[in-house]
Amino acid sequence: MSVCLQTKDLVKRYRDGELDVEVLRGVNLTVETGEFVSIRGVSGAGKSTLLNLLGALDTPDSGDIIVDGMSIREYQRRGELHIYRNAKTGLIFQNHYLMPDFSVIENVMMPLLIRGENGKKARIAAQEMLERVGLAHRTTHFPEQISGGESQRVAVARAMVHKPPLILADEPTGNLDSKNRGRFIDLLARLQGDYQLTVIVVTHEDDLANAARTQYLMAEGSLVQTP
């Protein structure tokens, strides 16, 4: 098994008025390819902060992130953080964050189009992915025309359509009712297994956290593995 992701002493501080709040106090995490990892923690523990750093939406104050053998600082130095985001990560948020002016299939095609893939190929891949999440009949609908549970499944399709090595999910079930939450967890676990995806999911919900093989608890700005 090869290492997909490694973080080294990640530190992130926020300035809150006069006060410096150290949210991440040296996070060390190693995730192997094909591993399904969950990170649990109370609200405000710093879970989103960590995930945003892994997704290169934000930069750490110190420490390093290495994905597939390349440091995120190297991407940054070359001005290629956007390439890291597109090529290495697939993001799922609590809020589905679909683009309202685009149809379901267009939303799913987006990561491929951004990469420069041609429209036809992107459409075929998106169609296939939508079939996998059970939404083949919703492709031409717009986000406002589908339910919350369906939206979150579209977001999953979008995060996986370009086959990134790392799937990052931030409270993906936070806005779902219990029935949809169950379906979502099943779907995520099934796709993870089928594609041998590396998934990191952060949540404060036990059922989602327990679906992962490796589980961590975030407290006091660092991670502790829980059995």
Place this chain on the structure above:
Amino acid sequence: MRKIQFFIAWRYLKGKGSALLSMNARLSFIGVFTGATLLVIVLSIFNGFQRQLKMSIFEFDPHIRLSKDSMDAVAIKDWKIWKKKLYDELSSEVETIEGIIQSPAILRRKSTIEHVFLRAIELPLQNNSYYTFPEHFPKIVEPQGMNALPKGNSCLIGAEMAVNLGLRVGDTIELVVPRGQFSLQLGVTPSLRPFTVAGFFKTGHYQYDSRVVLLALDQAQNLFAIGDSVQQLAVRVKDTNRLREVRQKFLVHWPYSVRTLEEEQRNFFAALRLEKTIMTTIVFLFIISAMVGIIVATYNVVRSHRRDIGILKALGMSDTGILLIFTMTGFIMGSLGAVTGILTGIFVSLKLESIIGFLESSINTIGAWYAQTFQEGGIWFKVQLIPRDVYYFDHLPIHIDPAFLHTVAAVAILLSGMASLIPAWKASQMEPVKIIRGGGD
């Protein structure tokens, strides 16, 4: 990389519904569209007026006058020799050289006297029993045809003078000038002769049409009793933009007084230049307002798609990509607005006369109805949107300059792209983490 940005920009403008354009797009489109339309109309009229004025003066007046002294008092006796010599020397620049007499005179008609300007030209040339007029001879408005002029003592008068003095074709007037000279030196005796009004002409210049009496040169020479001499040699050049250069050449060959039309009509040309400056300012203001419109509209598009910007960045679109999307929205709007606006402007310009006529008649119809209905014994005085007698045009002069329109289109499109750069750049610098944490807008 480009295709996706265009796809997104177009979707933002079009909106996802069946409407032709989204609200924002419609607003900025309308801004540029109206700007371009108005610009074309205003400039077509402006250009038309300018050309008409310039043409009326360049058509009727000699472009360069040669005389023996700057007061035009000395007669040129050997003018035919000079004429041939100068023409041979400068035929590349010169269209025609003619001997003319131009002098103030007194016009008497029964008990009325009026001061007028005589212009006597070599006219017309008899050719197979038809009289052919020089190319730039002013339009004869009455009688129809051109067979009136040189039977005996006859003259042409300006159409406005005919109206002012109540003269008709066939009437007799008397012209009084100094005898034997072109000036009023001491001991001058007057020379008086009757002339028949053979017709009315129109130059389009009120001053000329109300003051000038046209004579054939030989008639004028008889009137002045001056033999076969002229007062000036009148030159028409091939290219009126080269007046100054041609003047230099004449100075070499004609050792006396050389005056160009621009020197003589200094005020007129200064006025034309001032109008050009005003016109340029108007164009500039139009472009500024269109740019402001594009900036505001693009800013709105950016603001209403703040969340999309965060998402696109999280999915891996570069800052340049975001910049491109929102520059393109401005660019597309600018191009669409400019092109359709210019086309509409051309259409309206061409139809302007009928549009104004329609407006006039609508206003007058409504006005007359209003006056009759609501005012006791009300009388409606007809409105003329463009009073013909004030502006002195028999039709609205419209001139559409294709080269200029190309420039307007190119500049509008370029500037709309540039204008949207500012908000687009702001969009490209937004931090995705803030947008995503903020939960969107």
